[in-house]
Each structure stands twice: as C-alpha cells, then as structure tokens.
Amino acid sequence: MFSRLGRLVVAQPWAVIGVWLIAIVAVAGLAPKLTATTDQADFLPSHYESIQAMELQQRAFPNSATPAALIVFVRADGGPLTDADAASVAAVAGALGERKVEDVTTVQATPPSQNRLVQVVAVGMTKITSPEDTRQSDAVKDLRTALQEQVAGTDLKAGITGSAAQGLDQQESSQKGMAIIAIATIVLILVLLLVIFRSPVIALLPIVVIFGISSMVGGLLAIVSKAFDLKIDSSVQSLLIVVLFGVGTDYILFLMFRYRERLRAGEDPKTAMVSSVTRVGEAITSAAAAVIIAFGALTLSTLGMFRSMGLALAIAVAVALLAGLTLIPAIVSLLGTKVFWPSKAWQHEPTGARFDAIGSSLGRRPGLYAVASGGVLILLGVFAFGFNPTFDLSSGSTSSASESTIYGEELLKGMPAGSTQPSQVYLSADQGALGADQLGAYRTALAAVPGVGQVGEPVLSEDKAVAEYQVTLTDAPESDAAADTMKGPLRTTAHDAAPAGTTAVVGGMTSIFVDFQAAMNRDYRVVFPVAAVLIMIVLGLLLRSLVAPWYLMASVFLGFAATLGAAVLVFQHLQGDSGLIFTLPIIMYLFVVALGTDYNILMVARLREEAREGHDPHRAAALAFKHAGPTVAAAGVILAGTFASMMLAGNNVLSQMGFAISVGIAIAAFVMAMFFTPAVTALIGRAAWWPGHGGDARPNTTTVTLGKSADADRDAAHR
Missing domain, CATH: 3.30.70.260 (ACT domain)
Structure with missing residues (x-):
C-alpha cells in the first residue's frame, strides 16, 4: 500500500500539491470562526451540583449576579x-x-x-x-x-x-503566551534542522508546510466543534501549535533521514523517495495511529475540556500524517537533491562512529543497558508517589504581574480570600414559601462551618421559594484549602442543615473546581486503560506479535511514572509549590504514552527490519541503534524543545505542562526508545516477535519502486 502511495505521489507531484492547496483554501474559507472559553463551567455535565446550582440561580434570580x-x-x-x-x-x-x-x-x-x-x-x-x-x-x-x-x-x-478582570488578564496572558510559544517553536525547529542537515531548504520546509496546513487544521476543528457543539478551552490552542509543529516536524524528519539513507545507498532521487515512503510509511502511520487513538480516548471523558482537546489534537496529528506521506514527498520529489543545498554531506556516510560504537556496545551487553536505563526510570518514578494535585487553575493561568493578581493579593490584607468570587448556597422549598425562622437558622449553620469567613443575608426569589446565600470562604476560591472546605464541611452542612421540606445546592467557582476533580477521578479510571489497550492493539498489528506490545507498553508506563516523578521533584521539592495542576497527569499520560510510543515504534520497526535481513537479535539491536538512533535523537530534541517553549509563556499552568511533557518526551526518546527497548528486545531474542515471523530473515524479499529494486543496495545502506 505504501509503495503504491509513494509511486503515485512521486509520479504526480504537482497534482498532489494542487489538491492540498485547494483543500487548504476551501476548508479555511468555509469554516466558521474558532472561539475558545476559559469558563470551566462550560465543560461540566449537568448532573454535577455546581451546574445544578447555576441553573437554579438562572431560574430563580435571572437578574441577580455577584459583582x-x-x-x-x-x-x-x-x-x-x-x-x-x-x-x-x-x-x-x-x-x-x-x-x-x-x-x-x-x-x-x-x-x-x-x-x-x-x-x-x-x-x-x-x-x-x-x-x-x-x-x-x-x-x-x-x-x-x-x-x-x-x-x-x-x-x-x-x-x-474579580472574575471579569481575571478573565481579561487570562486572555491577554494566553495570547501573549501563544505568540511566545509560536516564535520559540519556529526558531527552535529552524536552528536544529540547520544543525542536523546544514540546509536552509530542509530547515524551512517543515515551517512552510506546517504553517500552510495549520489553517486547515483550525478550520476542520471549527467545523467539527460547531457540528458537535464542543467548547474549546483556551489552553488547547497553545497545545495545538506545539503538537502540529512538533509532531509534523518529527514525521518529516523520519522521512528525510530515510530519504538521505537511500540516496547514500545509490538510489536516484525519485526512487529514493518511493523507497522512503515504502519503508517508513507503515511505522509513521502506526505511530500516528497510536497518537490519534490516545487523543481520541479523551472523547470518553465526562469533561468537555478533554473531549475538545482530544478531538483537536487528533485532527492535528491526522493532517500532519497525511502531509508527511503525500505533500512532503511531492515537494521533495520536485526538488530532488537540491533539498539538501548547499550541503554535500548527504552524499557520504558520516565518518563519526559514535552511534555505531554505542550500538555495538548495546548489542554486546544488552543486559547492562536494560538495567541502567530501567533503573533511571524507576528512580525518577519513585518521586511520583509524592504527587499532590492542586486546583488553582485561575491564578496559574495568569501572569503574577497582572493587575488582577496584584490587587487580588492586596485584597487579602483586609478581606477574606474568597471575596473575589464568593460561593453561593441555594435553599429551595419543595412546596410553598420559605419561612423567616428557617432562613435565619440555616444562615447560622452555614456561618459556623470551618473555613467560612462570612455569610450574607439571604436574598429571596420573587415567589419566596428560593433563598440565595453569598458565602465568602477564608481561603482563595481556587485554592486547595477552599476545595477541601467545599467538598467537606460546607456541602455536608448545606445538605444536612437544610430544614425539612427543603433542598440545598452549593454553587460558585470553588464548587465547580470540586466537581471538576470528581470528573477527573472518573476519567483516570476510564481513559487511561482504554488508551493503553487500544495502543497495544496498534502495536500488535504493526509487529504481528503478542509479546512485544507488553514490554513496550511496560516501558511506556515506566516512562510516565518517571516523568511525573521528575515534575514532582522539580516543582514540589525544589521549587516549593504546594502541588501540580490536577489535570497534568492525564495530559502527561496521553502525551508521554502516545508520543513516547512513536519513538518505540520507530525503533522496534527498525529492529524488525534488521532481523528480517538475517541479523541475530544482538546484532539487529546494534544496527537499529546505529541507523534509527540519530533519527530518534533528532526528533526527540525537536519535539521536547517545542514543548519546552511552553515554559516561556509566563504562567504556571503552561510552565508545568511544558516541563512535564518535554521531559517525558526526552525520557521516551533518550532512555526508552534508544536504550531500554532495543536492549530488552535483544535479551528476549526472536521470541519478541511471537507468534509472527518478524525476526525471521527474508533475504529474497524485494521492494519494487520506480522500475528499480531497492534491495540491490540494501547491504550498502548498512555499511
């Protein structure tokens, strides 16, 4: 299939480019405007108490609102x-x-x-x-x-x-952060590709192509969001930029490294491109499928925030994959070897033997490398047990220099911390009107709750069937302490102290955060295992093996634990933060599992290829490290660097996300894929491919390209 695709694209490059241009213009022109929200209530289902309180407030007090x-x-x-x-x-x-x-x-x-x-x-x-x-x-x-x-x-x-000022400052901080992330990402990709290939053409190629398809991705997301009535969280747009440039560049790198290898093996430029699509197409598609599945698993979330995030990122990866298999080969087939201009290094195998030497060492002593790399993962993973989730999304997504943050701190000098966004308790009569004695006694009960600073006089609805109490907490509404007050004594007292014949619900920002936590806990139990099972199926289909997917996923889980442990070590132990943003584990899990599996797939696909060429498991591991190691290293540096650019955005939420994801990708590339996976595969031997025949030599298998056999030069490619 990939051989036919490669031949078609190389034979009709202008047609492929034309189809892409028409599709980009059409989607971008016809799509509705993509908008984002920072209101977390937009993402919660209606059965949560905070949303029920909001709906009751809108019915009973349509003209009432907190400042x-x-x-x-x-x-x-x-x-x-x-x-x-x-x-x-x-x-x-x-x-x-x-x-x-x-x-x-x-x-x-x-x-x-x-x-x-x-x-x-x-x-x-x-x-x-x-x-x-x-x-x-x-x-x-x-x-x-x-x-x-x-x-x-x-x-x-x-x-x-207050809420309006915080919303404005969050929006401005987000826009500034997105601009910084975009600039830093583009500069990083340009610099690294110039260093790797020494060619401005290759350095600019991903930037131009991905910039072109980004409008298509945004348009597709806007169309799908409108069709399914999904809310897009403002942080998704920052992630979308990084994922599109990072993953898209990775797929282009996978292709260009193999293209250069086939040219060095003696193939002409067009045949080399067909061979490249043929050889890496399955690996890239499987890697993208793992990422899309992981992101798609977010659609099982009860939170609209994660459903929209999964949809957005899955669309971005799918478009990047399609461009990597069609648009990039079409452009490169037109440029030929000029794509490497002015460098001539593509004509010769590098004289440096660093990857060759390390690969040979790994092949001789796989047990040592497996223990050393696994030990690093376990050591960092120990710190994950100290993870403490925090629910401070508001201040974390705004710069500490913003006016709302500065004067929010000034307010604390004389007012309860909850003054910026009081909670609301709604007491409603099952029948008739509420009595004055009921209202007073209930207010007294609420005021006695630990963590409550003050309770306002009840305000009655027109029919006197519903009373609203403004409850100011002693802690900031987005803080962990306020969340503990809400989900513990405040809600308990509000429900238990409600007079006979009445019911009570608690609303406000803190109530929303508490319900967010409950929804997240449910998602941890559902999304994690579903994503893991589906990715294992992809690995099993790619490798035709029932053995390899198990230890590959085990390595990915170790990588996840190590990444979470590294974030806990840096932010909680070294920086002194009270905790990590509570959404971080699920986001990190999906990125580390999905993108980390990318590198595992690339390495293990090369391992299988080397084994099929007749090499024993140890030699296959050495050659796979030699040939795939540079690709994984370059891709890992670029992708980790693009996510690290999020740390420049100026707020704690994106800083934590950027650090955790970039460290996770670095661990996935430089520990898991480059050392742990080939070492364990070498130790298991041919049994790693059971019950398939991935490790069996196939010396007579040929790949037909543009009238030429790629296998004629296969041995030269490995010399």
Whole structure:
C-alpha cells in the first residue's frame, strides 16, 4: 500500500500539491470562526451540583449576579485608610458611576475593611452569554483607564480584580503566551534542522508546510466543534501549535533521514523517495495511529475540556500524517537533491562512529543497558508517589504581574480570600414559601462551618421559594484549602442543615473546581486503560506479535511514572509549590504514552527490519541503534524543545505542562526508545516477535519502486 502511495505521489507531484492547496483554501474559507472559553463551567455535565446550582440561580434570580469586578483601594504608603481616604474612595466610585461606562450596571462603594487596610468598590456588569462576548472585558479596560485618572494626585492606589478582570488578564496572558510559544517553536525547529542537515531548504520546509496546513487544521476543528457543539478551552490552542509543529516536524524528519539513507545507498532521487515512503510509511502511520487513538480516548471523558482537546489534537496529528506521506514527498520529489543545498554531506556516510560504537556496545551487553536505563526510570518514578494535585487553575493561568493578581493579593490584607468570587448556597422549598425562622437558622449553620469567613443575608426569589446565600470562604476560591472546605464541611452542612421540606445546592467557582476533580477521578479510571489497550492493539498489528506490545507498553508506563516523578521533584521539592495542576497527569499520560510510543515504534520497526535481513537479535539491536538512533535523537530534541517553549509563556499552568511533557518526551526518546527497548528486545531474542515471523530473515524479499529494486543496495545502506 505504501509503495503504491509513494509511486503515485512521486509520479504526480504537482497534482498532489494542487489538491492540498485547494483543500487548504476551501476548508479555511468555509469554516466558521474558532472561539475558545476559559469558563470551566462550560465543560461540566449537568448532573454535577455546581451546574445544578447555576441553573437554579438562572431560574430563580435571572437578574441577580455577584459583582463582576472589584476595585481595590489601598494607601500608597501601605498605612490604614483615613476617613478622608474613605471619602475619596466614595467620590471615585461616584465619578466612575457618572461616567456611564458601557455595560457597567452598578458601582457601589463598601465600607473599609475592619483593619482599614483595604476598601472595595463592587462593580456590576452586563452578563455575558457566550465565549465570544467581550462586553465585560471591554468594560474592565475602560474602567482601568478611568480609575487611574481618578486616583491621580491622591494618597491612594487602586486596581481591578474579580472574575471579569481575571478573565481579561487570562486572555491577554494566553495570547501573549501563544505568540511566545509560536516564535520559540519556529526558531527552535529552524536552528536544529540547520544543525542536523546544514540546509536552509530542509530547515524551512517543515515551517512552510506546517504553517500552510495549520489553517486547515483550525478550520476542520471549527467545523467539527460547531457540528458537535464542543467548547474549546483556551489552553488547547497553545497545545495545538506545539503538537502540529512538533509532531509534523518529527514525521518529516523520519522521512528525510530515510530519504538521505537511500540516496547514500545509490538510489536516484525519485526512487529514493518511493523507497522512503515504502519503508517508513507503515511505522509513521502506526505511530500516528497510536497518537490519534490516545487523543481520541479523551472523547470518553465526562469533561468537555478533554473531549475538545482530544478531538483537536487528533485532527492535528491526522493532517500532519497525511502531509508527511503525500505533500512532503511531492515537494521533495520536485526538488530532488537540491533539498539538501548547499550541503554535500548527504552524499557520504558520516565518518563519526559514535552511534555505531554505542550500538555495538548495546548489542554486546544488552543486559547492562536494560538495567541502567530501567533503573533511571524507576528512580525518577519513585518521586511520583509524592504527587499532590492542586486546583488553582485561575491564578496559574495568569501572569503574577497582572493587575488582577496584584490587587487580588492586596485584597487579602483586609478581606477574606474568597471575596473575589464568593460561593453561593441555594435553599429551595419543595412546596410553598420559605419561612423567616428557617432562613435565619440555616444562615447560622452555614456561618459556623470551618473555613467560612462570612455569610450574607439571604436574598429571596420573587415567589419566596428560593433563598440565595453569598458565602465568602477564608481561603482563595481556587485554592486547595477552599476545595477541601467545599467538598467537606460546607456541602455536608448545606445538605444536612437544610430544614425539612427543603433542598440545598452549593454553587460558585470553588464548587465547580470540586466537581471538576470528581470528573477527573472518573476519567483516570476510564481513559487511561482504554488508551493503553487500544495502543497495544496498534502495536500488535504493526509487529504481528503478542509479546512485544507488553514490554513496550511496560516501558511506556515506566516512562510516565518517571516523568511525573521528575515534575514532582522539580516543582514540589525544589521549587516549593504546594502541588501540580490536577489535570497534568492525564495530559502527561496521553502525551508521554502516545508520543513516547512513536519513538518505540520507530525503533522496534527498525529492529524488525534488521532481523528480517538475517541479523541475530544482538546484532539487529546494534544496527537499529546505529541507523534509527540519530533519527530518534533528532526528533526527540525537536519535539521536547517545542514543548519546552511552553515554559516561556509566563504562567504556571503552561510552565508545568511544558516541563512535564518535554521531559517525558526526552525520557521516551533518550532512555526508552534508544536504550531500554532495543536492549530488552535483544535479551528476549526472536521470541519478541511471537507468534509472527518478524525476526525471521527474508533475504529474497524485494521492494519494487520506480522500475528499480531497492534491495540491490540494501547491504550498502548498512555499511
């Protein structure tokens, strides 16, 4: 199949390129606009309590909302606010109200905090109805400009925090981060490919091609998202850039390394490209299938965030694979050996014997290499037992220098940490109206809960059947401590203390985080094993073996544990963070398992190829390391580097993700695929391919290309 595909593409390169150009223009032109959301409530199913509370609030209090923004005032010298300062705050609030900022509905000054270090002005805004609705963000921008004009010349300094301001700062941080990631990724790929091939043509080839197909990927994602009504998380777009450039470049590398090898074996350029597609097509397709399956397993998640992420990344990998097998061969077949210009190194086998020497050593002592590489994985994996999940998604996705973060910290000097986003408890009567005695006793019960700072007076719906209590926690709403309060004493008390004939639900951001955790725990039990089983099936079909998939997946699981352990070691032990973002394990699992399997597949496919050419298991391992090692090393450096660029985005969420995934890919390439897999395969011997015949020599098997046998030069390729 891949031989026929290669011949077709090389015979009709202009037609292939034309079809791609038409498809890119058509998809990009017809696709709807792709939008993203940062509202985690968009991703939870309706049976969770936080979503039930939100739906009840919309029915019973359609015109009620917590302040969208909080203007925080403090003295510039850090001292307590005087009566004159409080009067100035009231005057500023009045002036801001009189400016009639668009979509600002109320501007209400509150009394100074009890210690008089902070005073807050609550700002109500028009409700937003969709991720595309920018009215609150626009209002925050206008308010910030007007606020600085008002406090100029006073002893006060002020800034805006709260949900609307945090949303704006997160959006700006995300956009800045995406730009940094894109630039860093492109520069890294250019530099590394220049170093590897010494050719600006090859260095630019992945950039130009992947940039061209990226609009197609975005268009396909927008079409599918609209068709299935999926919400796209803002972090997915950052991952999409990295995956598309990283994986796409990897597949191009796999092809170009084999193309250069066939040219050195004496084949003409067109025949060499057909041979390359024929020989690496199955490995690349199987590797991509493993990645697509792993990402596709996310569609089993209860969280819309992961369903949309899996869909987006699966589409990106599928398009990158198709381009790697058709568009790239078509372009290279037109360029021929000019693709290596100005370097002439492609004409000669490198004189350096580093990979040859290491491969020979591995072939002689596979047990030593298996123990050493396995020991590294186990040693790092021990630290994984110290993993502590944290649910602080909000502050982690915003720069610490943002205004909402700075003044959120100022607010803590005089107000409970939960003031930025209070929780809501809704008490509803099963029949009739709520009684005054019920309301008072219930408020007293809520106020006595450990971790609750204050409970507002109940607000009744028009029919007096539902009461809303604003509950301010003593800890920041996104913190681990607030989550513990929510899922422990607060929800328990809210439910148990509800008077007879009433029911209670708890809502708000902290409640959403707690439900997010419950959904994630369910996904761990479902998505992990499903992805593992499906990837093992792909490996079994590729290798025609029932043995190899087991130890290959075992090595990948060791790699996952080592990666998680490395992240725990760096962030929790060395950096002193309280924990890692709780979504990290499932994202890391999928990337390390899927992309790590890529390198295992490339190495084990070469192992099988060498065994089929008559080499014993030890010699096959040595030759596989010699020939596939440089490809795996180059691909691993590029892919790990592209994910590492996420650490430059300026927020903790992307930093943790970038570090963990890049380290995981480095472990997968430089420990698992290059050493552990060939060493274990050499130790197991021909039994690794049972019950198939992957290890049996096939000296008479030929691969027919453009009128020429590739096998005639096979021995020369290995000299």
